[in-house]
Amino acid sequence: MPDVIYLDDLRKTYRDSRLRRYEALRGISLRVEEGEAFGFVGPNGAGKSTTIKILAGVTQASSGTARLLGQPVDRFQARLGLAYVPENPYLYDYLTPYEVVAMGVKLHKVQVPDMRRHCLEWLDRFRIAHVADKRIRQFSKGMVQRTALAHALACRPKLLILDEPLSGLDPIGRRETVDVLYEYHRGGGTLFFSSHVLHDVERLADRFGLIHKGLLKTVQTPGELLNAHGTISVLFQGEAQIPGAVRLDRDLWSVETNQAELWPLLEQLKTAQVVLKEVKPTMSLEKAFLSYTQDEAAHGAA
Ligand SMILES: Nc1ncnc2c1ncn2[C@@H]1O[C@H](COP(=O)(O)OP(=O)(O)OP(=O)(O)O)[C@@H](O)[C@H]1O
Numbered sequence: 513m514p515d516v517i518y519l520d521d522l523r524k525t526y527r528d529s530r531l532r533r534y535e536a537l538r539g540i541s542l543r544v545e546e547g548e549a550f551g552f553v554g555p556n557g558a559g560k561s562t563t564i565k566i567l568a569g570v571t572q573a574s575s576g577t578a579r580l581l582g583q584p585v586d587r588f589q590a591r592l593g594l595a596y597v598p599e600n601p602y603l604y605d606y607l608t609p610y611e612v613v614a615m616g617v618k619l620h621k622v623q624v625p626d627m628r629r630h631c632l633e634w635l636d637r638f639r640i641a642h643v644a645d646k647r648i649r650q651f652s653k654g655m656v657q658r659t660a661l662a663h664a665l666a667c668r669p670k671l672l673i674l675d676e677p678l679s680g681l682d683p684i685g686r687r688e689t690v691d692v693l694y695e696y697h698r699g700g701g702t703l704f705f706s707s708h709v710l711h712d713v714e715r716l717a718d719r720f721g722l723i724h725k726g727l728l729k730t731v732q733t734p735g736e737l738l739n740a741h742g743t744i745s746v747l748f749q750g751e752a753q754i755p756g757a758v759r760l761d762r763d764l765w766s767v768e769t770n771q772a773e774l775w776p777l778l779e780q781l782k783t784a785q786v787v788l789k790e791v792k793p794t795m796s797l798e799k800a801f802l803s804y805t806q807d808e809a810a811h812g813a814a
Pocket residue numbers: 526527528534536554555556557558559560561562563
């Protein structure tokens with residue numbers, strides 16, 4: 513079974529209006545397997561959209577290899593089974609959401625017993641079924657985004673590539689969209705998405721890749737991240753002589769530990785007969801993100 517996404521030494525050089533060269537991608541290599549949810553994170557200008565546009569066939573790489581489902585991205589076969597939503601989707605604004613979704617379903621040759629019902633179900637998942645027959649021209653940015661996402665999912669793609677899928681959505685819309693994407697992933701779909709909202713990447717991604725200045729700095733699972741850098745915060749209630757414990761309230765204490773020290777600490781707390789209130793990892797993707805980008809700045813790397 514080939515990788516669903518395969519990138520090898522992918523490079524992209526842009527030229528500005530004065531024909532000066534700018535290397536937006538400086539050799540990205542990456543594999544995403546079938547059924548994986550891969551989060552692509554990085555600061556503004558890192559190269560996320562450029563990578564995604566190459567995958568979606570919107571722009572061409574300067575060099576390197578990019579394959580989808582075993583096919584080079586410039587072949588139309590690579591896009592069979594692919595749905596892509598760009599950062600700012602452009603939809604023909606004289607169409608209605610129903611027309612947009614139905615057109616996608618027909619183009620992808622998805623067999624559905626009742627087209628109207630199928631489309632309305634997806635529009636309903638994104639809370640826009642009530643405006644299914646209104647012109648998109650009248651829509652807000654968030655509603656256009658919801659229409660584009662409904663269109664992508666209604667096509668039952670094998671691979672879903674989304675560039676900043678949550679931007680432009682309100683907090684409830686973000687949560688609902690994460691839920692839909694989670695379900696798609698649980699159903700076996702492969703998901704590749706970029707996001708600035710690290711919390712959403714943590715909730716959705718099996719692995720995440722951090723891109724900075726056109727280079728992939730790290731690819732990790734949340735578990736690997738925790739083992740490599742993580743600390744664990746333990747909250748307990750009651751008296752125990754634990755070095756480093758900080759009193760939060762009258763008899764509520766908090767102590768930070770690491771993976772190796774966790775079990776001995778829990779044994780100690782058990783012996784002291786305190787009430788364990790919470791054990792949670794404190795290494796967030798946000799901290800990792802900052803550590804990778806700041807380390808580089810501190811060492812003056814290009
Ligand atoms: N068409 C273009 N012509 C020239 N330079 C470009 C073009 N598109 C992108 N760039 C430059 O390439 C670099 C990477 O841009 P890209 O849009 O891929 O970053 P990004 O990680 O998606 O950023 P953001 O999070 O802000 O969307 C940036 O410096 C950007 O200015």
